[in-house]
Amino acid sequence: MSWRLASRLSVITLAVIVVILITVIQHNRATPSSPSSSSSGTSTSASGLQGTDLNGTPAPNFQLTDQYGKTVSLAQFRGKPVVVTFLYTHCPDVCPLTAEHLHTTLQQLGSDAKNVAILAVSTDPKRDTTAEALKFSTEHNMQDYWHFLTGTQQQLSPIWSSYSIYAQQQQQKVNHSSALYVIDKKGNERVYMGDDFDPAQMAGNLKQLLKEN
Template sequence: MSWRLASRLSVVTLAIVVVILITVLQHNQTTRSQSSSSGSPANTASGLQGTDLNGTPAPNFQLTDQYGKTISLAQFRGKPVIVTFLYTHCPDVCPLTAEHLHTTLQQLGSDAKNVAILAVSTDPRRDDTAAAMQFSTEHNMQNYWHFLTGTQKQLSPVWSIYSIYAQQQQQQVNHSTALYLIDKKGNERVYMDDSFQPAQMAANLKLLLKEN
């Protein structure tokens, strides 16, 4: 074999190897992209979607809702409960969460009345009953959830027991985004973040509604 032929064969072989490597890398990148874009949380052993909370008893709390009524988590024993943390002046995530929860209830149909939603304020300085009612009305949730407000002293312990960070930053509040799903017996079942889709939440609630 002449050195020219050997050289040409080496170039061709190298080119083939490069093409194969590029194809493999592109396939892996596409697979990762599809996986991350799906956004589907993992299923627990019971079929619930989200981060498994192992059935830990949910800490009770008591605050005031948009109607000025005193509301406690414990009074909803016998119903699945969503506990989330929002504030009425939020420009982005909180309104979207409210809209997604409204859509969730629509997807549940007649079962919606058997579910409770508690939205705990992360902005004690500005969130009062009037602000809570206005926000609830804007998102068609005034009759479907309890938007709970209170003083800093009343709200801080609730944030703490649910591992929520809330810090005023000028006109906005930096806070954790969390939705805790609690079963009929008052146990924490799964955690979901603000990326949840109404269909996922509705499916979880239907499973919890079927439990004794």
């Protein structure tokens, strides 16, 4: 190898290294630092709540029928923190677990449980009747602790859309978004939590919102 070729290769190698370094530096500047999180990987919002910050956006109101045949609206719970989730009664896996975790959350709240509301909105209008909603609620010890809300396709679809929920029935299952919206006393969306939420973190969120004016 001639000294000219060796020199040229050295220059090229150095140039490549410089390009790589510049790319790494720019990437690190462009990528925001990750939010602080708990051991379960749930991020902490600016207000200290656990979950994805929703910036206090007003929660879309809705009105449906619960497991006892009573008309229930989100707006009627102003003055209480509210958890809104989306489930269906024939779900074989995620929905029962979500119900169990919400039951655990209420147990951890103790006497404060009566001061919060949980609304489970159906994602299966064809099969989620009032009777099925009550059966599912009873199986998971939630019959007197939440409102499992059912309705027609025409009633439910706009609610799914307003909360960015995908719901599509495929044979005996319903593919749907798993989401829990934590809403404050004023009716504003505060944080979003996934179906893998920690009941202790959810209870902590609700306790914090109970202290707010």
